[in-house]
Amino acid sequence: MRLLALLFLIPGLSMAQEAPRAVPVDPNLQRDVGQDWFQHGRNVYESAKRTNGPTQFELYVRAAEIFSRYITEYPRHQNAEAAWWYLGQSYRAIGRPEDAKRCFHSLLNRFGKGRYAAAAAYSLAADHYNNRQYALAATLFEKLAAIATKSSDRQRGQFYAAQSYEMMRQDRQAIAYYRKLLDDPDPNNGYRSKAEVALGTLYAKSGKLEEALQLLGKVAVSHSTPEIRGKAALEAGAVAARLGDTELSDKYFNLILRTPGMEDYRPDAQIALMAARFDQKRYRDVVTIFSQSTTPSTGEREARRLMLGARSYMMLDRNADAMPLFRAIERLELPDSNYAFDASYFRLLCFYRIEGRHVLDQVDGFLQIYRKKHPRDAKIHTALLMKAETLFAEDKPAEAADVYRDIDSTLLSEKNRRGMLYQRGRCLAEAKDPEGAIKSLTDFINKYPTDERVPLARATRATAYATTGQSGLAIADFQQIIETTKDDTLLTLAYLESADISKQANDLDGMINYYLAFLKEVPDPDEDAVAKASYWAGWAMVKKNRGDEALPYLERARELSPKYYDKHAGLLLCLVHLSMKKPSELIAELEVAITKGYALNLPEQLIRWAADQAFNRKEFLNAARFYDLIADDENPELAPKEIWRFLGKARNESNDPTGALAAIEHALDQESDAAWQADCLNDKGRALYKLKRYDEAMKAVEEGLALRPEGRIGASLHMLRGEIYEAQGNLKEAIRSFVLPVQLMADSDQVVKPRALKMLIAALQKDGQSDAALRYQQELDRKYPGWEE
Template sequence: MAKAVNDAMLRAVVTIRTVLCLIAAGTVLAQEPPAPRAEPVDPALRPDAGQDFYQHGRNLYEAAKRANDLDQRIAGFERAIDVLSRYLNQFPNHANSEAALWYLGESYYKSGRVDDAKRCYNNLLRNHPKGKYASAAAFMLAVDHFNNRQYALAAPLFERMAASAEVPAERQRALFHAGFSYELHGRTREAMDYYRKVIADPGQPNAFLEKSQLYLGRLLARAEKLDEALPLLDKVVMSRSTADLRGPAAIEAGAIAAKQGNAELSDKYLRLALDTPGFEKYRPDAQIALMKTRFDRKEYAEVIKIYRQSVEKAQGEQEALRLMLAARAYMQIEKNVEALELFREVEKMMLPNNSFAFEANYLRLLCFYRIEGRHVPEQVDAFLQLYRKNRPRDPKIHTALLMKAETLMSTKKPDEAAKVYNEIDDTLLSKENRKGYLYNRASCQLLSEDPQGAIRSLSEFLESFPDDKRAASARLQRAGAYRDSGEPAKALADFDKLRGEGIDPEFRALAMLESADICKQEGKLDEMIVRYRAFFEAFPKATEARKAKACYWLAWGLVKTNKVKDAIQYAEAARTLDGKTYGKNAGTLLALAHWALQNPEAVCTEVDRAIEDNNVVSLPDQLISWAAMQAFSANRFDQAARFYDLVADEENPRATPKEIWRNFGKSLLAAGKAEAALPAINNALEVEENVGWKTDGLLDKSKALVALDRLDEAYQVAEECQLLRPEGRVNAGIRITKGDILMKRNNAAGAVNEYVAVVVFLSDEDRQLKPEVLWKLEEALKKKGDPVDAEKYRAERLKKYPDWKPPGN
């Protein structure tokens, strides 16, 4: 956030100097000249009508001066004017004409006719440029110009006074005021020359010695000639002059010693001003100077301690400065509440357009911003209402807007913040605040869905502050903004710059992942794969979430580019690391990969997992059908039935291939789900035209009906099948089925006939059906009452198929 400028600090010395400028009866000089004494001519020695005339006018002047009544005094001066004017007209070259011209001017002046008086003084200087009357006239004219702030006109007249002065005291007085006039006119070189002349004047006593030392020391300090200034000021401090000189000299000397780094000497001078009896009116200035030296040394606790030591208050801007120093010290030690109260005091005592009031209001706003942000926008609006119109380009105005914008951002109001950011002229912000402005404005623009605006802000930030600690973050955000704006090449360029050495690992990792994602979106799958592999190499200890993401998309890319064997390990890792996020999709990739590699067990496992995860919709029907066939072939009939059920359309049976229905029915039948098998078997029979497959279907249907004890239907279907003259195993199967029906009807003899025909027909190499029918024939013969033949077939079964076990064993 913006730092408060040091203008108030700099005003400390300026204000003290202003006080010094007003010493010696203020900026208005007393207009009472040194009274020149006329030397009268002795009338007893030489009769002189002019002398009598002059003396009469002079007497009237003196009588007027003594008059107590104002009207009588003015009337007296008017009479003196009349007599002296007539005297000068009649005796222009008389010995007392110079003195008469002086007293005429004085009479005019004291009667209020200033212009006439000035005309007399100018005539005196023009006609009698030397002597005591010229000196007095020059003084009167100089004082008039001085009091009217016409310092350029006053200074030369004080010089003439000095040149005409007949006594050292008047010369010193004139030299000093010539210097003072030049100083007030801004001509410091001439001012210093005249102060030096006063100091060097041999006349004793020198009433302006210490004052000139003080003023010269002050000007030398302003010119940074500190080594020359301090001895002069020290002489004033150690002199026996009045407090009005010693006090300001001590304060100025203290400030100089502080600048020179001599804290001990600085404190000596300032403590003298603070503690010496008679210096009371300078105590606030001394306190301010002490506070400032501590503030400059960043001893903020000491500033506050000194502030609390004295209850003496300064006046006007000096008091404002005293409070400002204390308040700013409180700010530096994070005591913003205390600072805020002092800033309010400054605001109360100064008019709103005063610079102290403006700065105090701004710093109070800054304190408020630091303390709590909820109401900062309202506080900023009040500040702007007071000052924005007259100070539209003041940096504090735009820094206040920055506070408002950042507060709105922190309260999740990016749209409102964006409007405020647009009001800010960032060229008026400090370097540090401009950094924050550009960076935070970009964040605001991103939240406000203005990626192009964010790109401009971030580009300016990176160009202006490439070494800022937030540069990597800014580049990362700009890359995202480029991506969102449909500029993938620029986004990749930014991401790639974040992959180098020296970049924060967090930003490097994000850059690698995000750049790989862009390659995926752009269809550059080989490049995507390279980037994900690089991520694993660079960050083997990355978080599980990031590893899972990289693993999944790497597997995805490998599958898409037909590198399915390599994809398996990454898909399994993604599912293990973050099953909630990537489990289903990784399972799909694994199913596809194993299908491509013709790994039946793995494909079946993945299809079962997809069923469990309710994700089977992501698998193609061809894959599921292939898995169902593999399960059926492996005699995993329950599993096969589950898979066939996924690809069989019960509502539109003819849309499903008959092979699906056929195998679906066989799987259910083999799994012992005869009731469920019948619809699938019937759906297959409805569309079957091949006689061989039709007899096979009728065999399955008959078996299902037998399992359901629907024997009549089963026998009828078996007869229907035999009418089609089945061959091979179907023929054997239908005879076995009829034998089973006859056994259930207790017709063992009929069953024996069916079973014998099969035994004779089947090859001994049929190690599945042959032992089963031998066992069934054995059971039928036992039931028929023919144990001998039963034992014969039992012996044959045991001999040829010793490992075969009857059902239930």
């Protein structure tokens, strides 16, 4: 790379004007303090320039202080523009380049044009150019060309703007500036020939060979310096060879060989024929010429010759033949030479092609030697790509991701860039770097929209969007997949992930629609995916109070994947049946829940409702099982007394008198109402009666009757007492006990009174009182025809 000299002054621009002489001053004139400060600063600055040693540094420091104060106090003074320039130069002299740049930028921004602005633009541009910051350099060289007051400064800006763009491989912009130099009418344009050679070279590079040859040939026979003419002739010979004009090509190469001053180009002319054949992609001819050479060149020329031969072997896919030639270049050249760098890279590439994955050590060795010196070279980034792809292929995404992050895709070839953007995106996604994955995959999708891998890239990017909370963008990517792909796997992913994202965003309608679309649109879906879609569609429907629609989906999920959805679907089915007030279905589901061990996950209100419904339907065994889920014998106070009361009744009715006694005791412990206490004592007596513990049963009945209960409770106690007497063989007392509810209960009672009549009739018959039994039987038939308990 050609470096631009950082001069204190732009050529042709003299800042060191003679200091003004002292002259008498009219005391009536107002003193210009700003001018005094500025002149004082210039005097110190000029003294520093004329001084050597430590004093010089101190003077520049002093000058910087004066100019800084001047600018602060007199920012609009007539010498402010110059002061910024001198301040920047002073900073540069004392080793403060960033402050110097700040001054030059301020000068440009505040004043825009003029000789100081031009000098500032050139100084900043040259800095960037020498630091390979070509984009920044190009902008400032353009600025120089735009504001220059001298044609030589304008031409300089145009030429180096073109050079900067050329270094960035932005040939279109470079060509535009070279054309401006060629169109410049200035007869003293010192950059015209250089621009013609550069433009001709770019034309040749882009395949415009006729235009290139016209420019290069013109310079080759011009009155320019031998150096410029020699370069032009060399390029012209190569272009002529590419055009197939061997005679003209030889003419230019011979011109170099016989013209004084072109000696530096003579070895290149001898090798040029190989290069011309190489550019024509006639690689077999290059190999032939290379093989016929009996007198190798020396140094860099020999490296060039070996490089052409080796690369031709590579192009012919003879990588094993190319590798020793690249090794020879590495031995010939110093490690920091470009030829050694190129040879090492191409040898690595040959190794990669031959050995495939076994390349990590080779890449690391190459990077260790050359990366620091060539951080922005495409070869470095291509080598990194080899390493990243190898690590990713070895299922080491985290390590591969670290390497991918170091790759600048703009430095890769178009072919490599395409694959790298895609692979890097996938790798970063696997390495838990969704932001990096999104950026890489977006570049890939935008630049290569027709690539067959775009659907996969969208799927990966959508997942990364979802991970970073960008649900809208994720949905958009998945929707694009849904609309364009016919791949069942991708369709499944797109539908299910879109549904999941909708769920996270609480968009239950969207969630339902995506799951139902999946169930409808994917022709042969995986059963697990169907089960998932069915369950979550049902879940969302329940949340949206669309329980009747949810039922078939929940049942399908449980059927297809009981391992995952038995419990969760069952719980939802219970809730749906409750909301729809379907006792039969709810009782059946609750039985399943108990059997499979997840009933305790249901809300107590649901269990209570199901228990009550089972009790009312006389399904006492189920009622007992359901109430038992709510009741806790170890902590009876936690359950309402009604639960214990009905649990006791249900257990009694389902032939579990022992269990009934425990529940009834808990109910009695909590009950304070006399009527309900009597009811509990009746249930207690019934349980004891079933256990044939007649004395205890009678005691419970007497305690209940002592509370003077009325209605059915009192009647039931009398009837139970009669049953106890009857069981003890005391029919007389049993009959008296049965008669009381018959006499006391109104005929409108359809439960207790007919039952009491039935018991009374049986006791009378057993006691031999047939006539009385017949009378009561007639009463039963008349008042309660067809009655059955």
